[in-house]
Amino acid sequence: MKKILTACILGLSILACPVLYFTVGPELTPLQLDTLRILGMITLCSVLYCFIVGELTGNNSQMDKLWSLLPIAYIWVIAAKGGFSPRLVLMAVLITAWGARLTFNFGRKGAYKLKFWEGEEDYRWVVLRDKKEFQPHWKWMIFNLFFISLYQNVLVLMLVFPALVGMESAAAIGFADILAAVLALGFLICETIADEQQWHFQSRKWAMIRAGQKLEELPEPYRLGFNTRGLWGLSRHPNYFGEQGFWIAIYVFSVGAGVGIVNWSVIGALLLVVLFVGSSTFGEEISMSKYPAYSEYRDSRPRFIPVPGKK
Numbered sequence: 306m307k308k309i310l311t312a313c314i315l316g317l318s319i320l321a322c323p324v325l326y327f328t329v330g331p332e333l334t335p336l337q338l339d340t341l342r343i344l345g346m347i348t349l350c351s352v353l354y355c356f357i358v359g360e361l362t363g364n365n366s367q368m369d370k371l372w373s374l375l376p377i378a379y380i381w382v383i384a385a386k387g388g389f390s391p392r393l394v395l396m397a398v399l400i401t402a403w404g405a406r407l408t409f410n411f412g413r414k415g416a417y418k419l420k421f422w423e424g425e426e427d428y429r430w431v432v433l434r435d436k437k438e439f440q441p442h443w444k445w446m447i448f449n450l451f452f453i454s455l456y457q458n459v460l461v462l463m464l465v466f467p468a469l470v471g472m473e474s475a476a477a478i479g480f481a482d483i484l485a486a487v488l489a490l491g492f493l494i495c496e497t498i499a500d501e502q503q504w505h506f507q508s509r510k511w512a513m514i515r516a517g518q519k520l521e522e523l524p525e526p527y528r529l530g531f532n533t534r535g536l537w538g539l540s541r542h543p544n545y546f547g548e549q550g551f552w553i554a555i556y557v558f559s560v561g562a563g564v565g566i567v568n569w570s571v572i573g574a575l576l577l578v579v580l581f582v583g584s585s586t587f588g589e590e591i592s593m594s595k596y597p598a599y600s601e602y603r604d605s606r607p608r609f610i611p612v613p614g615k616k
Contacts, residue, residue, distance in 0.1 A: 471562025496547025
């Protein structure tokens with residue numbers, strides 16, 4: 306029942322965008338509608354690719370590999386259609402930097418191969434796919450179509466809506482834009498540091514395990530199995546904190562464009578927060594099943610926001 310309720314919430318959340326569009330605004334201009342059609346075609350192609358290739362190969366990380374690439378394509382299409390205004394170019398540069406960081410981080414884990422449909426699959430899909438709730442395979446196929454392929458692709462498209470709503474703005478870059486850029490850069494640095502700390506911890510841990518040492522024989526802090534140092538000592542998911550903060554900062558650019566403090570382009574950032582709550586919960590369930598000490602760690606650190614001194 307809980308999983309059905311979660312699925313219904315995720316499905317209904319997509320409807321929040323048109324509801325906000327018609328109740329809050331602003332309405333799309335002909336140029337914005339034309340741009341959205343282009344973006345929509347890219348999204349549709351990505352949905353079909355992720356579903357078909359995921360089913361044929363059994364590797365459901367196709368969308369994971371496109372997650373960092375699609376926003377770059379979307380934002381530069383918007384920037385081009387918007388005449389490369391300073392605000393759009395600034396947003397495009399920040400999103401490109403974000404995408405480059407995420408692509409590099411995912412790539413060094415073995416996700417990308419010359420044959421693009423191959424590569425390392427996210428371990429969470431493997432665990433989820435083997436659950437009895439997704440047996441027989443047709444149940445997983447439905448999940449793959451509507452959540453992995455469709456929902457996530459639409460969500461990624463929604464992340465760049467702040468650029469879409471402000472693409473025809475004549476407002477000069479002001480305080481809100483500077484604030485948005487500073488925040489976005491700060492959150493980007495935060496998640497980059499968190500990723501580096503996690504990468505070095507896991508690389509060292511697995512190097513010792515592959516050398517023949519058992520997990521319980523490893524030196525501190527590696528014997529725990531999970532990272533509790535650096536930003537990971539202040540928050541259980543500092544990388545997710547940076548990721549959510551980055552896209553909330555991107556939304557602030559729509560305010561600088563004069564669209565209004567509250568407008569429908571916020572939906573992408575809000576749905577991302579919802580997604581990360583569910584994703585982190587599932588990931589922590591896996592961690593608790595693997596590492597006995599993770600429950601104590603979970604109870605002693607905040608989920609997202611780093612809090613110094615919190616133990």
